[in-house]
Amino acid sequence: MDTTLLIAAAIKIAVFIGITMSFVSICVIFERRFSAIIQDRVGPNRTMIPLSILGFKKDLALPIGGLTQPVADGLKFILKEDFTPSYVRKFFFWLAPVLVVVPALLTMAVIPFGSPMEIAGNVIPMAVADLNVGPLYIFAIASLSVYGITLAGWASNSKYPFFGGVRACAQMISYEIALGLSIVPVLMFFGGLNLGHIVEDQVTNGWLLLPLWNEGGFIISSGYWADPQASIQRLLLLIPIIISFIIFTTSIFAETNRMPFDLPECETELVGGYHTEYSSMKFALFFMGEYAAMVVGSALIVTLFLGGWSIGFGIDNLLPVGAWWVSLLHIGVFLGKVTFFILFFILVRWTVPRFRYDQLMNLGWIVFFEAALINVFLAALVIAYPSIGFVGVAIGFALLITASILLIKIAKGSLEKPSATAV
Amino acid sequence: MENLVFYLFAFMAVAGGVLLVALRNPVSSALAMVLSFVGLAGLFIGLNAYFVGIVQILVYAGAIMVLFIFIIMLLDLNDEKPVKFKSSSVVAGLVIPLLLVVQILGVIQAGSKGNRVEFEEITNESMRRSAEQFAQLDEDKVAFPREKQSAIYKSLTHEKSPKLPDTNLIGNTIFKSYNYPLQVVGVLLLVATIGVVILSKRSNKQAPIDS
Numbered sequence: 001m002d003t004t005l006l007i008a009a010a011i012k013i014a015v016f017i018g019i020t021m022s023f024v025s026i027c028v029i030f031e032r033r034f035s036a037i038i039q040d041r042v043g044p045n046r047t048m049i050p051l052s053i054l055g056f057k058k059d060l061a062l063p064i065g066g067l068t069q070p071v072a073d074g075l076k077f078i079l080k081e082d083f084t085p086s087y088v089r090k091f092f093f094w095l096a097p098v099l100v101v102v103p104a105l106l107t108m109a110v111i112p113f114g115s116p117m118e119i120a121g122n123v124i125p126m127a128v129a130d131l132n133v134g135p136l137y138i139f140a141i142a143s144l145s146v147y148g149i150t151l152a153g154w155a156s157n158s159k160y161p162f163f164g165g166v167r168a169c170a171q172m173i174s175y176e177i178a179l180g181l182s183i184v185p186v187l188m189f190f191g192g193l194n195l196g197h198i199v200e201d202q203v204t205n206g207w208l209l210l211p212l213w214n215e216g217g218f219i220i221s222s223g224y225w226a227d228p229q230a231s232i233q234r235l236l237l238l239i240p241i242i243i244s245f246i247i248f249t250t251s252i253f254a255e256t257n258r259m260p261f262d263l264p265e266c267e268t269e270l271v272g273g274y275h276t277e278y279s280s281m282k283f284a285l286f287f288m289g290e291y292a293a294m295v296v297g298s299a300l301i302v303t304l305f306l307g308g309w310s311i312g313f314g315i316d317n318l319l320p321v322g323a324w325w326v327s328l329l330h331i332g333v334f335l336g337k338v339t340f341f342i343l344f345f346i347l348v349r350w351t352v353p354r355f356r357y358d359q360l361m362n363l364g365w366i367v368f369f370e371a372a373l374i375n376v377f378l379a380a381l382v383i384a385y386p387s388i389g390f391v392g393v394a395i396g397f398a399l400l401i402t403a404s405i406l407l408i409k410i411a412k413g414s415l416e417k418p419s420a421t422a423v
Numbered sequence: 424m425e426n427l428v429f430y431l432f433a434f435m436a437v438a439g440g441v442l443l444v445a446l447r448n449p450v451s452s453a454l455a456m457v458l459s460f461v462g463l464a465g466l467f468i469g470l471n472a473y474f475v476g477i478v479q480i481l482v483y484a485g486a487i488m489v490l491f492i493f494i495i496m497l498l499d500l501n502d503e504k505p506v507k508f509k510s511s512s513v514v515a516g517l518v519i520p521l522l523l524v525v526q527i528l529g530v531i532q533a534g535s536k537g538n539r540v541e542f543e544e545i546t547n548e549s550m551r552r553s554a555e556q557f558a559q560l561d562e563d564k565v566a567f568p569r570e571k572q573s574a575i576y577k578s579l580t581h582e583k584s585p586k587l588p589d590t591n592l593i594g595n596t597i598f599k600s601y602n603y604p605l606q607v608v609g610v611l612l613l614v615a616t617i618g619v620v621i622l623s624k625r626s627n628k629q630a631p632i633d634s
Contacts, residue, residue, distance in 0.1 A: 133474055133590055136477045136481060137477050140484075144457075144480070147457065165496070169489060176486070
């Protein structure tokens, strides 16, 4: 391999993992300040640098609000006593936190952070691994983090962690199906699995959720309507895409065990869930894994639906291709969008109450699974319009509606409680 | 470099397999199997078969083994007691792997005799060439202009980073060349699923099923 590419790969790995880890700590401070705002409190806003323990007279208070709070939080985790109960299964007890963090960080590898940079004649994509199976890679590696949580529950060898582990296992398997099925329309539209190409497609043809411009120009100019059939088709496609977006975003909440779906660590029922027996840095690793999964989830939503690193509105095409400052600008735009989604995650956590476990399962298996399945066919009909014509679409639509009504009927039937004699 | 990575993943796969048999705790065995699957996936990816490698993790390590572990934990299986094997099962356990070894040896033999297919190294140049061939193959079938016609063509000739579109190629092969067998397999799986549901419900005589 070329030395330049090798060095670039090493730098990319260091920088992107660094970005993810600093985002994790930024998430913590965001979470604390934002929840404080929602609950009409102040939150941590005056953390100082404790120079007094070094012998100085006064602590140093920097005028940056509570931004040094994550440092204090991290130090607290490291300095606390690392207590391992005597009854746990030692090997798995130590392995479990690692199995939560590592997959979450590995999934970051395929996310394109910015536009490709040109260094010494080499075009370097701003993703650690520019794979052709991007979303599949993320799903595959993310599904491995189930082991961490399940093993944590099992290895703790006590009642409540075990419940938490089993719950997490069932929940994550269920929502993986909805997660995978919901982005099938998106992948059908792009016709490929390379996240870098997906973003480049969105730069020229408008973001997936915001198709306001294409190669011809804006939606108000005549250039946009140069091929009216294609434009109308693209706008019609918004219906399945929005359904996809809603299902996908909600499933990400469930996959990361975030608040409306945090049944595995539900403290009113399970003490602390799967991490009840964990303390100190091992607990912090679970924490980090959850937040890293949230960051990756937001990054994936942004990449698939909201144009990834593109500034949008045709501005990207005016910028020089491959210049280093353009790449950095794009990275900044991408991180801004990800921050927006992280704030959204936090907002939902502090406003929506927790689901009951059967409601969670019904939502995953009966509502989302069916909706995603119908959605796939809906998107297929819109995409296939040029080749099967109006009559074909009409027949397909009639069939789809019949099948949907049948499905909804069956789903409603399975929602009814079994009669008393059955059990 | 590539050799090193190959031996790393090969070691993972073999070590996982050995541990799966050697460990007594069912959960440890299941995890050893996961290790083996991840190693295998790494080997597939080393052969440029990204899709197969990822699906290996997604389906086997990510879904099937999670279910295994889930069931093991729900049933609360304890450490396996050493079992006295019957002589017939010992013989079967010896003969079947031996057959497999013979087959592998046969494949290696055939490969070293020189009648193996020479694969071209994947470079940007070779990908462009096969893209041209692919476009010509498709020209008489597809009415679209060449640029719009397929993701395979686009991916092979992508100006910035041409890539071997293995996912699209697999999809193309399965859904175009082997569409009928695929549907037959699909129906077979459906029948098997329904069969399993019915069998598992029938065994539960105490609880009558309400429709």
